[in-house]
Amino acid sequence: MPKNVRIKAKPAEGSGPTSGRAVSRRAPELAQSAIAFFNDYGASQVSLTKLSSHLKMTRGHLQYHFATNNDLYTALFELLDKDIRDVVSYRPPADSIEAIVQHQIQIQDCLWRHRYFFRDLDFLVHADRAIFNGYARLHEWVAGELVALAAHSHTALKIHIVYPEQLYGVAAENLWLMWTSRIRWEAISKGKKEMRGAKLDAFLRRLVADTFTFLAPFAPTAVRSGLLQSLDVGLSNLERAESRTKK
Amino acid sequence: MIAQRRKAPGRRKAEGAARLPRAQAETLSPVGAETNTKDRILEASLHLFNADGVEATSIAAISLRAGIAPGNLTYHFPKKREIIIEILARFEAAMDAINRDLLDGLVRGERSVTAAETVQFLVATMRAIWSNRFFFTSIPAMQDKVILARLSKIETRALSGISQLMQKALDVQVLAPLRYPNTTSVLAENVWHLLWGRIFFQRVGGGNSATLERAVVHKMLTHVGALIQPHTTPEFVTAFCDEINAR
Numbered sequence: 001m002p003k004n005v006r007i008k009a010k011p012a013e014g015s016g017p018t019s020g021r022a023v024s025r026r027a028p029e030l031a032q033s034a035i036a037f038f039n040d041y042g043a044s045q046v047s048l049t050k051l052s053s054h055l056k057m058t059r060g061h062l063q064y065h066f067a068t069n070n071d072l073y074t075a076l077f078e079l080l081d082k083d084i085r086d087v088v089s090y091r092p093p094a095d096s097i098e099a100i101v102q103h104q105i106q107i108q109d110c111l112w113r114h115r116y117f118f119r120d121l122d123f124l125v126h127a128d129r130a131i132f133n134g135y136a137r138l139h140e141w142v143a144g145e146l147v148a149l150a151a152h153s154h155t156a157l158k159i160h161i162v163y164p165e166q167l168y169g170v171a172a173e174n175l176w177l178m179w180t181s182r183i184r185w186e187a188i189s190k191g192k193k194e195m196r197g198a199k200l201d202a203f204l205r206r207l208v209a210d211t212f213t214f215l216a217p218f219a220p221t222a223v224r225s226g227l228l229q230s231l232d233v234g235l236s237n238l239e240r241a242e243s244r245t246k247k
Numbered sequence: 248m249i250a251q252r253r254k255a256p257g258r259r260k261a262e263g264a265a266r267l268p269r270a271q272a273e274t275l276s277p278v279g280a281e282t283n284t285k286d287r288i289l290e291a292s293l294h295l296f297n298a299d300g301v302e303a304t305s306i307a308a309i310s311l312r313a314g315i316a317p318g319n320l321t322y323h324f325p326k327k328r329e330i331i332i333e334i335l336a337r338f339e340a341a342m343d344a345i346n347r348d349l350l351d352g353l354v355r356g357e358r359s360v361t362a363a364e365t366v367q368f369l370v371a372t373m374r375a376i377w378s379n380r381f382f383f384t385s386i387p388a389m390q391d392k393v394i395l396a397r398l399s400k401i402e403t404r405a406l407s408g409i410s411q412l413m414q415k416a417l418d419v420q421v422l423a424p425l426r427y428p429n430t431t432s433v434l435a436e437n438v439w440h441l442l443w444g445r446i447f448f449q450r451v452g453g454g455n456s457a458t459l460e461r462a463v464v465h466k467m468l469t470h471v472g473a474l475i476q477p478h479t480t481p482e483f484v485t486a487f488c489d490e491i492n493a494r
Contacts, residue, residue, distance in 0.1 A: 044302070121447075121451050122300070122384035122385065122447075122450070122451050125451050126300070132451060132452060132453070136452065139448070167473050167476075170469060170470055170473045171473050171474075173470070174441055174470050174473060174474055177440065177441055177444035177445055177448070177470075178437055178440045178441060178444065180444060181440035181441070181443060181444030181447070182440055184444075184447070185402075185440070188395065188398070189395065189399070210433065210436065210437075211437075213433045213434065213437065
């Protein structure tokens, strides 16, 4: 055997959508630094050559970790999958509205960090069908988890749900579709501008407020105003939405 | 193939009222010989964009499907981008037509909003989005300012239609007075995100039949129903469910 041929580590059993493909140890770390690059350029514009110069390494070196573009997409999807599962399965203290709002902001933050994925999903799925299967599984998992999260937050939110029980899943799926669709829309219209600090925070709060309207009819007045206070969005936000519609 | 198509009108005249069967006519000219060249190009492009995506569709493929010479095509549309802009202008007009035909009489009239009309409006909007689905999947990757401005305009059309319907429903008390932070515009935005979020998911998941499948329409109506249910009267909800089941 030639000296410079390295044997890649065996993948863990059933890891992600492409189990069976070799994954190097540094791959997740590299994928992490590639996310911003994908957000800026769009998945269809990223090549291993461009990415390698961005990461200040040779193309060959990068190819040791990701043999093809599809390996890179898969590694990125696995990161997204893990991040979303981590943040959504977290349970904030059940009696604090502030904690619940913070948690919602973290979820939006996580989606926004991976915005290229929702924007370029069509391209990614064309490249590798397995990504869609993974995404569909994630979609289902999130819907189930959101029902559990709503039940958990019941003490603080005192939400009185009027749906028949079989519609809980539908409502949770609605919420997920609204989140991702809004993220996609925002990423299309202003994805290239990197937001930081207070601006990013205000933007994420607006996203939470927009989707929160979905829960509002179920919550008592005091809870609603408490939620809006911690979101710190007043009428100005709604006026903006009104003017957007009237245009 | 071109010679065959030219023969078609003469043959039809000779046969008088007995027209060619539809399928046969379609094999003679893929998009209909009577329409003018510009329409034929646009129809062929729309079909191919929807089927394969914008990136994968070449000018040559479009001219082949439209049954004209590539030179003729570039005479009408020098660039693919111009075809897209023209298709989008028509999409916008289609959204306007839906608002005009299905909403104007309803919104201005004295009578109440019925579930049947609401469902009809929603289905018409969904079908319009579906027949231009390439727009929601391929366009984001293009990052073209003019085209994105069109996307924004179409969104505005859809939002204004849904908002008008909701305002009317509010006026005739089919919709209960909305409690802050819900307003007609925010609720309309959520419905819109639900519609195109669902269509995007369907399309990316591989669904690509020419007409929207019945099951998808059914599912989408259920989801919209779940979204508006807490705001509407029980009678409307029952009628809405019956309407969904009748479809």
